[in-house]
Amino acid sequence: MNSTIDTLRTLTVDLGDRSYPIYIGGGLLDQPQLLAPHIPGRQVLVVSNETVAPLYLERVLKSLTSFQVETVILPDGEQYKTLDTVNTIYTALLEHRFDRSCTLLALGGGVVGDITGFAAATYQRGVHFIQVPTTLLAQVDSSVGGKTGVNHPLGKNMIGAFHQPRCVLADTETLNTLDDRQLSAGIAEVIKYGLIRDAEFFDWLEQHIPELLTRDPQQLVYAIERSCRNKAEVVAADERESGQRALLNLGHTFGHAIEAAMGYGVWLHGEAVGTGMLMAADLSRRLGWLDDRQLTRIRAITELARLPVHTPPELDAGEFLKWMAVDKKVQDGRLRLVLLTGIGGSVITDDYDAAKLRETLDAFHREAQTR
Amino acid sequence: MNSTIDTLRTLTVDLGDRSYPIYIGGGLLDQPQLLAPHIPGRQVLVVSNETVAPLYLERVLKSLTSFQVETVILPDGEQYKTLDTVNTIYTALLEHRFDRSCTLLALGGGVVGDITGFAAATYQRGVHFIQVPTTLLAQVDSSVGGKTGVNHPLGKNMIGAFHQPRCVLADTETLNTLDDRQLSAGIAEVIKYGLIRDAEFFDWLEQHIPELLTRDPQQLVYAIERSCRNKAEVVAADERESGQRALLNLGHTFGHAIEAAMGYGVWLHGEAVGTGMLMAADLSRRLGWLDDRQLTRIRAITELARLPVHTPPELDAGEFLKWMAVDKKVQDGRLRLVLLTGIGGSVITDDYDAAKLRETLDAFHREAQTR
Numbered sequence: 001m002n003s004t005i006d007t008l009r010t011l012t013v014d015l016g017d018r019s020y021p022i023y024i025g026g027g028l029l030d031q032p033q034l035l036a037p038h039i040p041g042r043q044v045l046v047v048s049n050e051t052v053a054p055l056y057l058e059r060v061l062k063s064l065t066s067f068q069v070e071t072v073i074l075p076d077g078e079q080y081k082t083l084d085t086v087n088t089i090y091t092a093l094l095e096h097r098f099d100r101s102c103t104l105l106a107l108g109g110g111v112v113g114d115i116t117g118f119a120a121a122t123y124q125r126g127v128h129f130i131q132v133p134t135t136l137l138a139q140v141d142s143s144v145g146g147k148t149g150v151n152h153p154l155g156k157n158m159i160g161a162f163h164q165p166r167c168v169l170a171d172t173e174t175l176n177t178l179d180d181r182q183l184s185a186g187i188a189e190v191i192k193y194g195l196i197r198d199a200e201f202f203d204w205l206e207q208h209i210p211e212l213l214t215r216d217p218q219q220l221v222y223a224i225e226r227s228c229r230n231k232a233e234v235v236a237a238d239e240r241e242s243g244q245r246a247l248l249n250l251g252h253t254f255g256h257a258i259e260a261a262m263g264y265g266v267w268l269h270g271e272a273v274g275t276g277m278l279m280a281a282d283l284s285r286r287l288g289w290l291d292d293r294q295l296t297r298i299r300a301i302t303e304l305a306r307l308p309v310h311t312p313p314e315l316d317a318g319e320f321l322k323w324m325a326v327d328k329k330v331q332d333g334r335l336r337l338v339l340l341t342g343i344g345g346s347v348i349t350d351d352y353d354a355a356k357l358r359e360t361l362d363a364f365h366r367e368a369q370t371r
Numbered sequence: 372m373n374s375t376i377d378t379l380r381t382l383t384v385d386l387g388d389r390s391y392p393i394y395i396g397g398g399l400l401d402q403p404q405l406l407a408p409h410i411p412g413r414q415v416l417v418v419s420n421e422t423v424a425p426l427y428l429e430r431v432l433k434s435l436t437s438f439q440v441e442t443v444i445l446p447d448g449e450q451y452k453t454l455d456t457v458n459t460i461y462t463a464l465l466e467h468r469f470d471r472s473c474t475l476l477a478l479g480g481g482v483v484g485d486i487t488g489f490a491a492a493t494y495q496r497g498v499h500f501i502q503v504p505t506t507l508l509a510q511v512d513s514s515v516g517g518k519t520g521v522n523h524p525l526g527k528n529m530i531g532a533f534h535q536p537r538c539v540l541a542d543t544e545t546l547n548t549l550d551d552r553q554l555s556a557g558i559a560e561v562i563k564y565g566l567i568r569d570a571e572f573f574d575w576l577e578q579h580i581p582e583l584l585t586r587d588p589q590q591l592v593y594a595i596e597r598s599c600r601n602k603a604e605v606v607a608a609d610e611r612e613s614g615q616r617a618l619l620n621l622g623h624t625f626g627h628a629i630e631a632a633m634g635y636g637v638w639l640h641g642e643a644v645g646t647g648m649l650m651a652a653d654l655s656r657r658l659g660w661l662d663d664r665q666l667t668r669i670r671a672i673t674e675l676a677r678l679p680v681h682t683p684p685e686l687d688a689g690e691f692l693k694w695m696a697v698d699k700k701v702q703d704g705r706l707r708l709v710l711l712t713g714i715g716g717s718v719i720t721d722d723y724d725a726a727k728l729r730e731t732l733d734a735f736h737r738e739a740q741t742r
């Protein structure tokens with residue numbers, strides 16, 4: 001148990017009077033003293049899902065014995081990330097007469113966090129929110145940024161709010177129950193931080209991804225902390241996503257096209273982002289912004305993380321462009337993309353030769369077909 | 372037409388980088404130059420209802436010819452203030468491919484404003500919002516404060532967000548189509564500002580309520596501006612409703628009990644608040660915080676505004692207390708009330724003799740039964 005204390009790292013996300021800590025370490029679910037100071041009232045609603053609750057709910061509840069605690073267990077899956085699901089949370093809150101001093105605690109991956117955060121943002125015009133992310137993707141992505149929301153039948157994440165948590169507790173032990181594909185998908189977002197702004201971290205990842213894949217606690221803590229720190233710096237400068245923050249979308253426009261074309265859930269989000277980052281790198285090389293060696297390193301780290309390096313063979317350039325164009329990052333017909341100017345350097349731009357984008361898409365399509 | 376310019380008053384609600392103007396005057400709907408500077412993008416969704424749209428929609432659309440404008444017409448009534456109705460707005464926005472630079476414009480009373488504001492707060496995590504309130508209540512109440520939201524079957528206004536408009540346009544001419552009961556209900560909230568913090572305004576109202584009832588444009592502009600100014604000062608000091616802002620609830624705990632006990636819609640909100648303020652004044656006198664003369668003036672102005680001064684005869688003290696206790700202003704079992712310490716002076720307190728509250732309720736019940 002003492003090993004827990006050894007690996008506890010605390011990172012503060014600096015947002016003025018809404019600043020909050022991210023606790024990262026192994027076995028943190030068993031550390032009630034971490035959560036309690038961040039619960040201002042006496043009522044806590046824990047929201048989890050059918051997959052995560054059997055594994056971790058009991059340990060979380062043990063941390064909360066001094067509060068009035070209720071639970072809502074959602075079905076597992078992105079298809080439940082809807083307004084109707086949020087409404088079931090409101091109903092539970094009202095049935096238990098939760099007042100505006102209550103706290104909602106999300107225990108699960110990104111979907112549980114997004115839904116619960118949105119419920120917290122909108123119940124009685126905003127109540128307290130705590131995140132306990134149990135996937136690597138959620139730990140390095142949703143922990144920072146305050147984005148909450150649900151899908152609408154006509155568009156993903158179209159309904160939402162910015163709502164900052166009072167604390168985030170990322171217990172690396174929860175990653176032991178994560179399947180390998182999910183772990184790799186999370187690593188894609190970790191690599192992203194290296195690529196867009198942190199060359200030294202990219203170097204570190206080239207050495208340590210094998211240890212992340214074997215779930216080495218010490219290295220996981222380091223990778224999560226450094227990822228969150230990178231995201232926090234970007235977000236602090238641009239909380240409402242007007243400029244710089246868009247760099248966090250590296251690989252996402254390509255990736256969303258794959259996800260949408262294949263039907264959501266066939267590719268994991270992180271897998272599509274992994275391939276998407278490689279496509280962005282390929283285009284950057286064709287534009288002369290990266291050299292061959294850099295592109296080779298990016299391809300190698302993608303393979304090292306066991307992420308797909310080939311696009312779905314059925315997607316040709318025309319199909320790809322069609323799906324990319326419906327992505328919300330299009331402004332006035334020009335396709336804005338995050339592209340690389342080096343390892344650890346990125347720009348968001350619509351000022352590039354569109355013919356080169358076509359070349360990238362054709363090249364990936366050719367390669368996918370000849371495998 | 373020039374008379375319009377004569378009566379235009381502009382009040383700025385000071386909220387730092389979210390400050391916005393309230394334009395008040397007669398005929399403002401025909402002044403497109405007022406709205407356009409507050410619409411940053413090119414897409415505008417006008418949300419109105421079946422009652423207001425036939426009267427004013429065309430004039431608003433004429434002001435917006437340089438934008439891509441779509442409209443959503445809601446059914447009229449508080450019973451439609453639901454998450455489902457908000458969802459129809461999301462659907463319209465997505466069907467018309469509205470992006471995050473779009474603006475939602477609410478044309479109607481408080482219900483339309485609350486629903487539309489909540490949709491604006493949550494579409495793509497927040498888009499621009501403009502209010503064109505067409506009832507006196509909405510002009511003096513929802514114009515300031517940023518409260519948006521909808522009802523849940525288990526509670527009124529339980530789902531919502533704070534979201535400030537980019538501007539408010541209060542055209543006093545729209546009050547010409549308001550029925551007399553609605554006008555009086557709006558005046559109740561106007562009187563409230565005098566009672567809680569503006570004795571001079573209360574004096575003015577004692578003289579000028581008859582002119583408000585005949586819809587004198589000049590006096591309406593004055594009353595609306597002064598009401599909004601009072602509310603803006605309270606809200607600026609306490610945007611998220613932790614302390615002082617609760618003074619705006621004078622009469623509301625009593626009033627909500629009447630509304631809820633009678634079934635929502637039987638009494639108008641403003642009517643219930645009018646009677647509720649008189650009850651708060653009666654209790655304040657019994658506590659020795661007001662004198663007889665002050666109470667007499669408050670009763671007189673309530674009658675002058677054609678607001679009810681009697682509670683529903685079927686509501687005895689026990690019933691009243693039961694309904695007051697479910698009101699959300701109860702904290703830990705103590706019934707916190709806004710009470711008067713003079714005309715233009717108020718406190719929020721749970722430190723009063725509960726027996727006196729019972730006396731007030733009994734007295735009103737007796738009087739209601741012997742009419």
